[in-house]
Amino acid sequence: QLQLQESGPGxxxxxxxxxxxxxxxxxxxxxxxYYWGWIRQPPGEGLDWIASIYYSGxxxxxxxxxxxxxxxxxxxxxxFSLKLSSVTAADTAVYYCARLPTMATIYIWGQGTLVTVSx
Amino acid sequence: xxxxxxxxxxxGSPGQSITISCTGTSSDVGGYNYVSWYxxxxxxxxxxxxxxxSKRPSGVSNRFSGSKSGNTAxxxxxxxxxxxxxxxxxxxxxxxxxxxxxxxxxKLTVL
Numbered sequence: 767q768l769q770l771q772e773s774g775p776g777x778x779x780x781x782x783x784x785x786x787x788x789x790x791x792x793x794x795x796x797x798x799x800y801y802w803g804w805i806r807q808p809p810g811e812g813l814d815w816i817a818s819i820y821y822s823g824x825x826x827x828x829x830x831x832x833x834x835x836x837x838x839x840x841x842x843x844x845x846f847s848l849k850l851s852s853v854t855a856a857d858t859a860v861y862y863c864a865r866l867p868t869m870a871t872i873y874i875w876g877q878g879t880l881v882t883v884s885x
Numbered sequence: 886x887x888x889x890x891x892x893x894x895x896x897g898s899p900g901q902s903i904t905i906s907c908t909g910t911s912s913d914v915g916g917y918n919y920v921s922w923y924x925x926x927x928x929x930x931x932x933x934x935x936x937x938x939s940k941r942p943s944g945v946s947n948r949f950s951g952s953k954s955g956n957t958a959x960x961x962x963x964x965x966x967x968x969x970x971x972x973x974x975x976x977x978x979x980x981x982x983x984x985x986x987x988x989x990x991x992k993l994t995v996l
Contacts, residue, residue: 813931813974815985826984862930870919870978870985875930
């Protein structure tokens with residue numbers, strides 16, 4: 767059964783770059799026609815889609831974050847990554863990685879990881 | 886692009902049915918049959934309940950159903966149970982440049 771696990775620093779300083787990795791287990795990240803994506807949820811707030819990458823490498827970004835976000839896949843390590851630059855306190859959130867059969871269907875979620883932006 | 890509009894809260898008694906609405910525009914909800922719904926219990930990751938407007942993933946109770954009329958999608962839960970108490974989010978494909986939108990979420994209380 768496919769599982770996703772987020773990893774990365776839980777604390778990032780303002781103006782620095784947030785970097786997270788999602789490790790895929792129980793299946794190959796390149797074996798099927800799926801999207802892989804990141805969604806975040808600020809404490810006490812709703813869900814916010816950040817970015818997705820198709821198995822072919824095409825990338826898709828939330829227009830409000832596009833200038834600061836990069837999503838990438840490393841098939842050799844069976845993981846995909848998120849980088850969010852110039853972070854502020856508003857970027858404090860639980861970050862989820864996910865597998866998506868279509869852009870708007872988030873079928874498998876990671877457990878989520880809390881990233882706090884603070885000096 | 887603004888988030889999709891959901892009621893902040895809904896409530897119902899065990900055994901009753903409730904409906905949660907998700908209103909967008911012709912550029913998102915109304916333009917594509919790619920609306921999904923997620924259930925989230927406190928401290929947990931969201932769970933997919935409905936996709937492609939009205940399809941249920943394997944393992945999801947048939948008490949959950951989805952529909953769409955114009956720019957508004959709806960999630961109906963019949964035969965309410967205590968374990969249905971959770972936050973519910975809608976999500977829609979929104980075409981090129983915007984791509985994906987979420988609703989603000991609805992807190993369901995089972996009285």
